Amino acid sequence: MTHSAPPTEGRTPAGGTGPDDDRAARPGLLMGRLLGVPIYVSPSWFLVAVLVTVMFEGQVHDVVTRPLSYLVAFTYAVLLYGSVFVHELSHAVTARAFGLPVRSVTLHILGGETSIEREAPTPGREFLIAFAGPLVNLVLAGLGLLLHATLPLPDVALLLIEALTFANLLVGVFNLLPGLPLDGGRLVRAIVWKATGRSRNGAIFAGWVGRAVAIGCLIAGAYLATYNTGEGGGIGWLALLWSALVASFIWVGATQAIRAERVRDRIPLLSARRLARRATLVTADVPLAEAIRRAQQDHAGAIVIADHDGKPLGLVNEKAVTATPEHRRPWISAGDLSRGIDDHLTLPADITGEDLIEALRRAPATEYLLVEPDGRVYGVLAVTDVDRAFAGV
Template sequence: MADSAPRGDESGPARPGILMGRPFGIPVYVSPTWFVVAIVITVMFEPQVAEHVHRPLSYVVALAYAILLYASVLLHEIGHSVVARCFGLPVRAITLHILGGVSEIEQEPRTPGREFLVAAAGPLLSLVLGAAGYVTLVLVPLPAVAVLLIQALTIANLIVGVFNLLPGLPLDGGRIVRAAVWKLTGRQRTATVAAGWAGRVVAVAVLILGAVLSVSGDGGRWLTVIWAALVASFIWVGAGEAIRVARIRDRIPLLNARALARRAVRVPQSTPLAEAVRRAQEAGAGAIVVVGHDDDPLGIVSETAVIATPEHRRPWVDAASLTRTLDPGMILPADISGEDLVAAISRAPASEYLLVEPTGELYGVLAAEDISKTFARA
């Protein structure tokens, strides 16, 4: 299973996975959950292999199938990523996990046509791999074990390709639906919400299908139900997240750093924290900026650190000791807004940002918390 939605920054918190390589310069991570799935696949596939290969070599062949299966998923994701890069969309990483994989593309395609091509690339590649496997089986004489492996991989790629074309987010078919609705309506948000609700319908259908198969099947009924529930929950959550993100994106154009800024009071480096807080309260300011001898800003006092400092210790703590040094990315123009503001804070994550006028004069402080509150109302 795969999807290719925009994701978090690779430079953020440590990823829950092992870096396996960088094909086309794209970091590929394997989640620890993959090893659990690999063991399950190996155990389930081994009895078929054992009909052609003696144990314990049969387990090695079965494990090879599990690895090749996820290699197919990786190629599926590379299909998304390569096409995205052709349109100038940065790809942060590819992650393989228990349900397949995900391509972490930084930005949304700017047109429905590009959306369609990026979404369709993965399933198309999977279907091509499945077709290539079928042709190989028909035209090339192979040993029994090779036939077994290629048959399994052919079926798996065809299933992956067809499944991902189901018409609902977060699946690739959902992105194709979004591209179609976007093209018809000219409204990306409407398209996303429609594809998200379609995804919820698909999730319910998968759950019902799993229940029906479990009743009609001869064995593995509970495994069928559990797997169907797992897949359905993945689709349902992903669809809901897509709808929520669409609502959030509606608020992005309304973001304005100047409107969200907190008034800031300047204090020298040696100012006790108690005195700095008193000055801020007296001035009705919501932030404290530490300045040097030439009155240039050196850092912003962390609001979290101030709250964590007991009042009886504040007279003995310098405000400068609770500041974060101003990195270049933490200094933003006061007039920044919308997508530019979101991009700026994504490049340099911080709790506070210094806002300056075009003349270089300090305007105020922008707190990430205030931006989050704006999005939380979505």
């Protein structure tokens, strides 16, 4: 159970490449919206629901006969992820209370994730957003213990409450482990951030602790697999597989957090002018082969469609040019492979750093036209060149 922010985390900041990116990036099935936040369920959740149902049915069978026992076991799977959902929703509500936009809440094979658009502006708010999730689980576990101790309950209800109490206690404590991407890692990040005055220091430290936590999870799983013998041997090996999955999730998340900070270090150094490709201007009716020849003659890396007065009208898509066989290029006009230029695809040549990244996020595309303050075309900025600036981080 994690909450992720900001958008640069785990990938280069250039963003998507077209208008369909949002659909392609959907993390699962859209189940609806709550408080304006889209709720997704990953297909992997259904696999976990089946596994939980099958595994829990063995306990339910002692209380309820089949096939009703499978229904009760499935009810537990739904309630379990209901607890996870409340955990994630608490992150979202707390973030919204601090004015941070929440992109989505997703339930998946390892629990859930809350995607927050921006990181918290202060370590105190970061701490509260991170702590909200585990706190809800611990409160639910406490309520479960209270119900168990005070109310006379039917056997089925008692079984469900006991299971949910244990699950919430486990989820709450597990998420407090002190390493990214877990909530406990966010708490460590906030504490180090407060102590040093730099969020980067907190993220790097919590990321390395997260890697240590991942190794610890793997060692714990190996210990269970080695020392659980006899009837418990199968459970031990299942614990090893599950711990390996959890360890890989934590390791990847921690590594992405460290990498994200290194990416941030490079953002202020980004300059559209330095990354720009020289552009050759041609009219839309010029054959593609001739446009390529002119670009090669000008040592240019991009082709811009312009009218007869030199006013830019469109950008020729590099991928479309590459995909066009050479024998067809004389018979296709450059304008056929171009995309119109709107205001969002025209950027000042001097744009740099965070302003550049924000402009690319605001209007995802593959190429952008760069212009001088007087309106003259300076060149073309390709997203692949921006991504390449972050390669190897």
